[in-house]
Amino acid sequence: MTARVARLRIQRGTGDESPNYSEFAVPFEDGATVLDALIWIRMRRDPTLAIRYSCINGNVCKECTIAIDGVVDYACTTRLRADRVVMLDPLPGKTVLRDLVSEMRPPRERLK
Numbered sequence: 534m535t536a537r538v539a540r541l542r543i544q545r546g547t548g549d550e551s552p553n554y555s556e557f558a559v560p561f562e563d564g565a566t567v568l569d570a571l572i573w574i575r576m577r578r579d580p581t582l583a584i585r586y587s588c589i590n591g592n593v594c595k596e597c598t599i600a601i602d603g604v605v606d607y608a609c610t611t612r613l614r615a616d617r618v619v620m621l622d623p624l625p626g627k628t629v630l631r632d633l634v635s636e637m638r639p640p641r642e643r644l645k
Contacts, residue, residue, distance in 0.1 A: 583632035
């Protein structure tokens, strides 16, 4: 039996440079989420991939919000797909810090 894979195309880089994309193939399991795949990539393929999530350790929701196939959604609740390449981008309209990590603090919290 052939193992199923999911393909993710992830925007890389900082807000200071032109974005580029890296594509990864990850093992697909029914019920897996986009966040599961991102964590798998960080642990097994590319530890430099910048992602943000806190639900596992800090019980803080909304940290994993990214654009998934052009729609803003939570990576932790969006199911992974094996039937096509899933496009992942940082939040639109936000400053990109690196890869999928965007500045999410309100402006008054960023004031010094």
